[in-house]
Amino acid sequence: MASTVAVATVAGLVFAPQQHSTTATLVNTGTSTLYLGQSAVTAATGFPLQPGQSINLTFNTDIYAVAGNDSVISPTNALSAGVSAAGTALTVTANGTNFTNGMVVSIEDGVKSELVTVGAGATGTNIPVSALVFAHNSGTTFGQFQRHNGGTIQVHAQGV
Amino acid sequence: MLSIPAAVSVATTGQTRLVGVPDGPCQVVLQNNDSANFVTIGDSGVTAGHGFVLSGGKTLSFTTYPGSRGMILYAVANTAAVDVSILISTPQ
Numbered sequence: 574m575a576s577t578v579a580v581a582t583v584a585g586l587v588f589a590p591q592q593h594s595t596t597a598t599l600v601n602t603g604t605s606t607l608y609l610g611q612s613a614v615t616a617a618t619g620f621p622l623q624p625g626q627s628i629n630l631t632f633n634t635d636i637y638a639v640a641g642n643d644s645v646i647s648p649t650n651a652l653s654a655g656v657s658a659a660g661t662a663l664t665v666t667a668n669g670t671n672f673t674n675g676m677v678v679s680i681e682d683g684v685k686s687e688l689v690t691v692g693a694g695a696t697g698t699n700i701p702v703s704a705l706v707f708a709h710n711s712g713t714t715f716g717q718f719q720r721h722n723g724g725t726i727q728v729h730a731q732g733v
Numbered sequence: 734m735l736s737i738p739a740a741v742s743v744a745t746t747g748q749t750r751l752v753g754v755p756d757g758p759c760q761v762v763l764q765n766n767d768s769a770n771f772v773t774i775g776d777s778g779v780t781a782g783h784g785f786v787l788s789g790g791k792t793l794s795f796t797t798y799p800g801s802r803g804m805i806l807y808a809v810a811n812t813a814a815v816d817v818s819i820l821i822s823t824p825q
Contacts, residue, residue: 609820610737620737620820621766623790631760631796632822634734 576730580607581723584614584639588728596731597636600627603724607638616641622726640723645679648672649716653698658708661692663700663715672700672717679718682709688718736821741808743772743815748779748807752819757801762820764792772808772815779807787817 578587580603587609588597601607601622608619609628614637622628622638630636648671654664663669663678672678674693678700680686685707692701743749751774754761765772768790775784787793787808808817 609735611735614737618737618739620762620818621764626792628762628792628820629794630735630762630820630822632734632758632824634825636735 575727577602577725577727578638579723579725580638580640582640582642582721584610584612584637586612586635587638587726588633588636588730590633590635591730595633596629596631597633598627598629598729598731599636600727600729601625601724602727605641605721605724607640607724607726609636609638611635612637614639624724638726641721643718643720645681645716646719647717649714650700651714652709652711655710656705656708658705660705660708661702663702665698665700667697669695669697669700677718677720678702678715680705680709680713680715682707682713685709734823734825736823738819738821740766740816740818743808743810743817745810745812745814748777748809751806751808751817752821754797754804754806755821755823756803757797758799758824760794760796760820760822762792762794762822763787763806764818764820765789765815766818767813767815770811770813770815772810772817774806774808777805777807779809781809781811784809789815
């Protein structure tokens with residue numbers, strides 16, 4: 574019997590054995606890594622199941638899964654000059670072209686952290702972005718923002 | 734029950750204690766989380782040239798028989814430290 578279970582950023586039950594010993598094959602049918610474990614599983618403590626990967630488990634108790642957290646991933650960079658609130662460009666010393674049109678960027682600046690969207694025409698030293706809400710000092714770091722939308726696990730259960 | 738110890742960082746030197754396999758029956762799953770580097774798994778004398786090679790990104794699963802004695806597995810990485818995730822499943 575196969576079933577597909579949605580996995581969110583809060584741990585949820587994906588498989589409950591129907592007998593004392595039950596084998597289950599779990600397949601990550603989503604596009605991001607999910608983490609297996611017990612009811613309190615987190616991305617830090619779970620067993621990673623990569624997209625497309627399957628795992629065959631025996632002697633099962635209830636198995637829970639959770640999606641990873643939102644994160645800042647490559648490319649990253651840092652402001653080489655301060656920028657004012659309502660500014661529409663980020664100035665860097667190099668590698669500005671790594672930030673492409675439409676990419677969502679997280680500016681890591683404490684309580685003034687914010688998300689902006691990259692516009693077209695980035696150069697090595699200038700990255701056009703949607704209007705900033707806050708001002709940021711030179712040296713402030715930023716990087717591509719990856720929102721973890723969860724995923725799905727397909728469960729094939731076999732009683733033994 | 735399901736047990737998921739913290740992932741182990743396997744060093745390139747010496748032998749890193751990977752997992753204590755309990756008395757059987759149990760199922761152990763080992764996953765190399767580094768897609769670019771392999772680890773070699775074996776007993777306390779494992780070396781890169783003598784052991785079971787777990788390639789980058791791959792998973793090894795094995796099940797022990799009822800009554801089999803527990804054991805400790807060790808590992809060594811080839812060119813860079815490698816994180817290995819572990820899952821142990823035993824009857825309730």
